[in-house]
């Protein structure tokens with residue numbers, strides 16, 4: 001990995017350089033929280049944001065997208081076409097870069113590639129930025145606190161300046177053209193180490209580290225704990241809406257007013273939706289909040305690990321904030337800490 | 342799962358009638374201006390109560406019903422409608438949940454007396470305790486909310502013109518609200534019925550900065566008991582939650598039991 005250092009005064013120029021060829025998406029204020037949004041100037045960006053209400057997922061898997069259109073009179077289905085605006089995400093935290101990496105594993109699986117996802121993903125540059133953990137962050141427990149791949153540039157704040165990890169040629173070129181990147185000095189490296197240590201120390205210590213969580217979950221699949229969790233669930237799907245790695249979707253045809261033309265749409269779906277596992281004939285494979293909440297937690301902390309060797313949960317904490325019923329992976333970790341002890 | 346109306350190559354004959362309601366949902370249909378003619382092209386609108394005082398036709402395929410049932414006459418009409426129509430679509434909260442008229446269902450006799458005195462005028466009909474249309478006859482599809490979204494009405498008609506196996510959603514509203522990237526009223530100690538209300542409207546009201554009033558009705562999969570506890574935790578007394586629920590769910594015994602609370 002190549003490292004360079006830039007001054008914080010150089011950031012506006014960096015953003016402006018990206019704006020020449022890309023739509024810039026960055027964290028902005030949204031009520032009492034933050035959201036990723038299109039920005040027109042550097043001043044709109046809140047680089048020291050905590051977390052956003054929803055994730056970057058919407059840029060690769062929109063909440064609603066047209067897959068193709070059809071015309072019954074002409075008996076025609078239009079071929080897939082998608083004009084993607086090249087974008088740069090400016091200011092992604094490590095957990096969210098790792099979330100996109102996990103989505104890649106799903107949608108770019110060579111057995112069933114998803115052209116819609118791939119087109120959007122290909123047009124996406126990522127500039128990461130370092131962060132300070134909030135009360136609800138536990139990415140360090142999910143091995144998602146550091147982005148090893150999946151970015152073009154990563155900016156590590158080392159006090160008045162940034163240590164920039166360069167992850168791609170495009171990233172390097174834009175950096176070169178907009179800033180005066182210099183070699184990192186020993187002093188920079190020391191500052192980097194200090195910043196890293198400070199961050200590691202500031203994670204919420206009330207969230208337990210349960211190394212063997214996946215295994216324990218296998219052993220306690222029928223524990224009354226799941227009944228209790230399910231009894232609180234509102235069946236609202238807020239958890240999956242905000243989650244950066246929930247990738248389930250539904251597909252439906254929508255007709256135009258003339259009843260002859262229309263489009264096939266893909267919309268987000270969620271396993272916490274009561275109808276998610278209902279099949280033709282009306283049987284529901286997960287017919288209670290208990291079974292649905294349990295399923296979600298297993299996919300996040302157990303199932304994905306088995307196939308992809310990493311947790312699907314990145315510990316971003318969004319569902320912790322969004323779930324009114326206080327159902328989240330943190331609750332599961334706490335429960336199994338007690339069980340394991 | 343809906344089946345298309347059997348047409349034998351003809352355009353389906355459609356009637357639109359209103360029971361106890363403000364006629365706002367029927368007006369919403371006329372508000373579809375850009376699409377109304379395209380839609381009318383596909384059907385044979387044989388009777389629209391808003392535009393005619395003719396009696397109910399003898400034969401039709403699809404009946405669109407607005408409003409709650411509040412009279413014996415309405416009960417009769419609905420039974421007639423159900424016998425004649427292959428598909429019954431209701432529009433609006435009043436038809437789906439008894440809606441605003443449903444609020445009179447509690448202490449019904451007292452309510453009637455306080456409005457009409459001892460003698461109910463003949464023009465009011467023979468009053469019965471307000472009911473949703475589905476409490477009287479089987480309904481094939483309900484277009485929800487107060488008022489309806491014309492696009493939802495269009496989709497409902499198309500269900501029976503072309504067929505569709507899409508289910509009415511039963512997940513509650515907060516998931517849609519989060520997609521709008523909005524904070525939550527409960528964080529500010531305000532009440533919002535999104536916790537238990539059926540999704541489908543796209544969390545329209547919270548997106549406009551107003552709490553959900555629950556006009557889509559409480560979802561059959563809602564967890565009202567848990568929601569009351571959570572509201573209380575967030576500084577909204579459960580009793581206020583119960584009162585708010587009465588606006589659009591007064592005749593739902595599971596949600597607003599006529600006894601306690």
Ligand code: SF4
Nearest residue numbers: 243313314316317319
């Ligand atoms: S499950 Fe929750 S904490 Fe984990 S990635 Fe999803 S939103 Fe973040």
Ligand code: SF4
Nearest residue numbers: 246247248270271299
């Ligand atoms: S947790 Fe549920 S909604 Fe999310 S990806 Fe897994 S199955 Fe899909």
Ligand code: SF4
Nearest residue numbers: 233234236237239323
């Ligand atoms: S777990 Fe929480 S956020 Fe998810 S559906 Fe249940 S109540 Fe909603």
Ligand code: SF4
Nearest residue numbers: 515518525526533535
């Ligand atoms: S504002 Fe209402 S609909 Fe939105 S999350 Fe809060 S309770 Fe749910």
Ligand code: SF4
Nearest residue numbers: 542546553554556557
């Ligand atoms: S947000 Fe609530 S009150 Fe508003 S339209 Fe939707 S269901 Fe009705």
